[in-house]
Amino acid sequence: MIVVGIDVGGKNAHIVVLKDGNIVAKGEAATGIQKAEAVETLYDEMLNKTGFNREDVTRVVATGSAGKRVAFADGVIADAVAGARGVNRLIPSARTVIDVGAEEGSAIKVSPEGKVLDFAVNEKCAAGTGTFVETMARALEITVEEMATISLQSNSSIPMNAQCAVFGESEVVSLIHQKIEKQDIAKAVHDAVAGRIASVARIIGLEADVVVIGGMAKNSGFIDSLTRETAMDVIVPDDPDFIGALGAAESAALGV
Amino acid sequence: MQALYGFQDGSGDWFISIDTDKCTGCGACVTVCPAQALEVGEDEYDPLSEVHVARVRNAERKKIRYTCAPCRPGYGENPTPCVAACEPGAIAHSDAWQHAYAHK
Amino acid sequence: MAEGAQKEYWRWPEGTWVNPDIDWQKGTIITAGVDVGSVSSQGVVVVDGELYSFGNTRTGFDSPDSARKAMDRALAETDLTLGNIDYCIGTGYGRVNVPMAQRTITEIACHARGANFMYGPEVRTVMDMGGQDCKAINCDDKGKVLNFMMNDKCAAGTGRGMEVFADLIRVPVWEIGPRSFQIEKEPPTISSTCVVFAKSEVMGLLEQGVPENDIIAAYCAAMAHRIMGLLNHLGVHEKFVITGGIAKNEGVVKRLEEALGIKTAEQVWYKAEYQDCPFDTQIAGAVGAALFAEAMVSKGKVKSVRKA
Numbered sequence: 001m002i003v004v005g006i007d008v009g010g011k012n013a014h015i016v017v018l019k020d021g022n023i024v025a026k027g028e029a030a031t032g033i034q035k036a037e038a039v040e041t042l043y044d045e046m047l048n049k050t051g052f053n054r055e056d057v058t059r060v061v062a063t064g065s066a067g068k069r070v071a072f073a074d075g076v077i078a079d080a081v082a083g084a085r086g087v088n089r090l091i092p093s094a095r096t097v098i099d100v101g102a103e104e105g106s107a108i109k110v111s112p113e114g115k116v117l118d119f120a121v122n123e124k125c126a127a128g129t130g131t132f133v134e135t136m137a138r139a140l141e142i143t144v145e146e147m148a149t150i151s152l153q154s155n156s157s158i159p160m161n162a163q164c165a166v167f168g169e170s171e172v173v174s175l176i177h178q179k180i181e182k183q184d185i186a187k188a189v190h191d192a193v194a195g196r197i198a199s200v201a202r203i204i205g206l207e208a209d210v211v212v213i214g215g216m217a218k219n220s221g222f223i224d225s226l227t228r229e230t231a232m233d234v235i236v237p238d239d240p241d242f243i244g245a246l247g248a249a250e251s252a253a254l255g256v
Numbered sequence: 257m258q259a260l261y262g263f264q265d266g267s268g269d270w271f272i273s274i275d276t277d278k279c280t281g282c283g284a285c286v287t288v289c290p291a292q293a294l295e296v297g298e299d300e301y302d303p304l305s306e307v308h309v310a311r312v313r314n315a316e317r318k319k320i321r322y323t324c325a326p327c328r329p330g331y332g333e334n335p336t337p338c339v340a341a342c343e344p345g346a347i348a349h350s351d352a353w354q355h356a357y358a359h360k
Numbered sequence: 361m362a363e364g365a366q367k368e369y370w371r372w373p374e375g376t377w378v379n380p381d382i383d384w385q386k387g388t389i390i391t392a393g394v395d396v397g398s399v400s401s402q403g404v405v406v407v408d409g410e411l412y413s414f415g416n417t418r419t420g421f422d423s424p425d426s427a428r429k430a431m432d433r434a435l436a437e438t439d440l441t442l443g444n445i446d447y448c449i450g451t452g453y454g455r456v457n458v459p460m461a462q463r464t465i466t467e468i469a470c471h472a473r474g475a476n477f478m479y480g481p482e483v484r485t486v487m488d489m490g491g492q493d494c495k496a497i498n499c500d501d502k503g504k505v506l507n508f509m510m511n512d513k514c515a516a517g518t519g520r521g522m523e524v525f526a527d528l529i530r531v532p533v534w535e536i537g538p539r540s541f542q543i544e545k546e547p548p549t550i551s552s553t554c555v556v557f558a559k560s561e562v563m564g565l566l567e568q569g570v571p572e573n574d575i576i577a578a579y580c581a582a583m584a585h586r587i588m589g590l591l592n593h594l595g596v597h598e599k600f601v602i603t604g605g606i607a608k609n610e611g612v613v614k615r616l617e618e619a620l621g622i623k624t625a626e627q628v629w630y631k632a633e634y635q636d637c638p639f640d641t642q643i644a645g646a647v648g649a650a651l652f653a654e655a656m657v658s659k660g661k662v663k664s665v666r667k668a
Contacts, residue, residue, distance in 0.1 A: 033563070033564035120356070122267065123267060124267040124554060125265045125554055131557075162318075165555075167515055170492075170520070199323075199326070200325065203357055259507075260507075264509070264517075264593075265511070266557075269589075271509075300466045301466060301508065303465045317513075
């Protein structure tokens, strides 16, 4: 049986194709402004890659903030459900899932079977999201990847006063003007977001094992900040930004 | 006078309100707050008055959403420690936490 | 914000004014207020409770320097010096860094007092939008704060929110208001509250070829809507006034008046003869600060620091 999971977020879409329960293809694309079209293109590319046709696919399940815009989806599930399912498949010992994407950050309490017991979401504000980090990277005139790397080299702890991406950008410019090292600013940015995410996670309770997914999980600087902020070991699975799509594919396999 | 400490953004109105007419400046709320977010000092909004009242510390105001979240204002089983400690009932939270985090 | 060759769409003109009807040498109590905001700074001199002069400048990276610049601007076209001033109060975001101030007072209190002076004792609700904040204040007939709501955490509904937009769409801030009405009909407003997300939305509209003036109208409407949220929470009472930089943006002001069903009140201190005065809605905070200083000196609550 061939099933597909597709996670359409604020910035990127991720797709996972399962054949008889095994991952046979993965793909991602920036969705830009015309999300529906970008997603259709991505789907066709995946099918080309695997050699399947649309008729070969038993079921497609979508998730993500723009999941409802996937015209060819047979069903749509909530992000929290997708995240919980995806993590449970890979790390069944997970009890807390933290999902940070471009436009949303959430914390999910999961049961041993991968069911959602509780969740808390930060939305509509860029400050607790990947967008915050990207905005600061632009102000520092480096890539997010570079930002992650250099922040790990910093030993200082500068608190950021701004709680907004727009004001944060001004604050970063001001710090650069004060000749603060870029690595210290980068660390301050990661600490700031990690602090906000950890507060959200504390609402539902930080119970080990804590697993972090979503695009931001690829940022080692952020993960380092989150580890220090929570004083817990956090687990980041491979390809953490595909876990939502994986969970959606799992749902498709279960027929939901 | 209702002094509101906090902020409003796309995700809601996140405020602690302190009624300076009811507040006696006793400091009970300051002692019980697990985040040490409160203090007692001059009434900033009435510069010609000499009465001391409770305030949210400056460093917490713009992130009060995150500061107060673990106490679950409006959606836990009990009132938050500061509300429970305040005899004149001068302190309260806005309902954003309840709307964002309570689930039916 | 790049300086130099790149055109700066957010940079509005700075201003200075001196009251031709007042001879400060004949005054008894001369006080000053300095409002150092995150985006603009104002210095105001008040002689026996009357507005004597003001200066309005852009805040730089250094708060003390910005305070000095604002005060210099206020004194530039007079023969008054700092040494002639009885008392000076600092206010605004950078108030702790005003070197010439003897004390600081929050901008909420100062704006209420300043609005009471500029717009009269009938004012009951003041909405001030600064560079990085937005506040709604209810006051009494003496300009005393009854209650308020302030947002200085989120860029939406602040001057920065408008500047970011102006920069993105490459239209100077002072043209935004007029151009927002050069449309056929009101477009749907921008749906994202967050300025960062709204930027993506605007880029999408530009990509789709939506006319610029329509996008400008949509953004002004979104900002007016945002302010409405703050005001509704507080409760608006007439007379209603808007101060701060945003009062100069008719695109937002008119839409807000329409949504509220209330027109903003006219200023009372300004005479038609003051033709060359760049009537400046941004000075309310500094005016209030200077008036508090006057009250404190005249009531004997503080000692004058006047040197000459």
